[in-house]
Amino acid sequence: MHQDAICDLYLRLSLDRDGKTAIERQESDCRAWAERNGLTVRKVHIDRGRSGYKTVERKGFDAALAAVTAGVVGTLIVWKLDRLSRKGIGQVGKVLDDIEKAGGRLVSVLDGLDTSNDSARMVVAMLAELARSESRNLGTRVGHAKRYLRSKGQWIGGQPPYGLLIDPKSKKLIHDPEHVVYARLIADEALAGTSLVKIARLLNEYEILSPRGGQWNAASIMQLLRSPAFAGLMPETETVETDDGERKYTGRVLPYRDPETLDTVEVGEGVITVGEREQIIRTLESRTFVHVGKRRPKPDGTALLTGLVYCAVPDCGRRMHRVGVSYQCMARRAGNQCIGASALADAVDQYVTEQFLTKLPALEPDDPLLVAIADRWVHRVDPETFAKRDALTAEIQDEEARLADLEDARYVRGEFSGAAAVERYNRLSERLRGRIDGLRGDLRRLPVPSVDVSPMLDGVTLREAWADATNEDRRERLSLAIDRVEVSKGVRGQRIIPEQRIQIHWAILPTRRASIVNEPWRFCGPRAEVGSGSPSPTEVTRVARP
Structure with missing residues (x-):
């Protein structure tokens, strides 16, 4: 079949940083496996900084799955099974069913698994549940580590608020000499009752860049002023329990309180005092509509x-x-x-x-x-069926472009001269036409x-x-x-x-x-x-x- 010799790679990294499981290492190992087994890598799908355990959008995962289940490729290669998913057999089992139904296969390089082998499915199920268990245990260990660091008043990670830096020795917040004067200007304007929009316009007028290097706006000013760390307090993102018993972050950041004393914990220097923060928040809340702590429908x-x-x-x-x-x-x-x-x-x-x-x-x-x-x-x-149709449609157009370029190479640019070159051209052309015909056939067979x-x-x-x-x-x-x-x-x-x-x-x-x-x-x-x-x-x- 036209897709049997073609494969896609799916690579994922929860934290986008260098290391032994970095994206580059994953891709190198996967490509080496494909080459040893006579497969041509068509496309590499990547999800950087995306968890395989949490419920988050993974565009690379969706595209890779659509390609193999639509028949664009016959093989999907992952570096390790936990790169594909850490949600257990619930998700992995459905992926296997969809791939098998399409006549494809899943390969895990480090695990030595190939689902074209009937005995591999049981091992996949075991590894999928093991990855899920590891993620839960890792979450527990990270939670304990964060609680320990918070109890010591040390910064636990992430970018500190504008105007502050992390002291590399004490792991506490200190003033950023370059930006603290502008951070204090923001605070003084807010304390004076200036609207957030006017503060943003003032900063933009004088070309003072935001932490991300762009323009300021009311939302970024509000986020800064409401940050507990801006007042030297340890921050904690609020979580709620979902229907399946897991914890989900709400995006609301509150001052962390010691679970025993219920007192707030300091994490170093702040741009404003705790009293100034309370005054600013009272002013902000007086201008906004309160939803009584609940998300209301529009x-x-x-x-x-x-x-x-x-x-x-x-x-x-x-x-x-x-x-x-x-x-x-x-x-x-x-x-x-x-x-x-x-x-x-x-x-x-x-x-x-x-x-x-x-x-x-x-x-x-x-x-x-x-x-x-x-x-x-x-x-x-x-949408699921059309994800497959769109994957096939995109691949047909790409292959037709390759065929057109090949024809230009022979008839316009004259790159194929001599009997051996013409034979090579005919072989390449026939292969592309066969794949295009196969893809079009797959597209016609898909339900519409x-x-x-x-x-x-x-x-x-x-x-x-x-x-x-x-x-x-x-x-x-x-x-x-x-x-x-x-x-x-x-x-x-x-x-x-x-x-x-x-x-x-x-x-x-x-x-x-x-x-x-x-x-x-x-x-x-x-x-x-x-x-x-x-x-x-x-x-x-x-x-x-x-």
């Missing part, structure tokens, strides 16, 4: 274009949010250097809504916008969830559904047809003229899929309710060209 009245509307001021392009009765540029409100576009929200909403409700019923069945809408909708129905967008072409049905829908449902539908809405800067006191200040960027089918997928849309089956939530596979139908 009310139904959330702005219609949230996540879709952007500032059109040159060199800005940041998102706009509804503030009061207007959409306002968040870069301007956060203190960044943007003149800031703003416009009456109702006027923008009405214009975009009318354009949406008018444009869609006027579309022809083969209109590119309608194809893009259907493509987005069907991707939401079955279908979608019926015909209700969107019925003006009456579309408007009735829109009238009955919530703002969340309306945003869902708008995001199918619209990439972004840009609002330019207006003139104060002048009435907004939507056609002059609002530009709608309608959806476009991604180039890769548009160039490979030759499947026209027609409408059949039951009519999907446009105003309802996300469609289900039973509500929609799509037919591809045989």
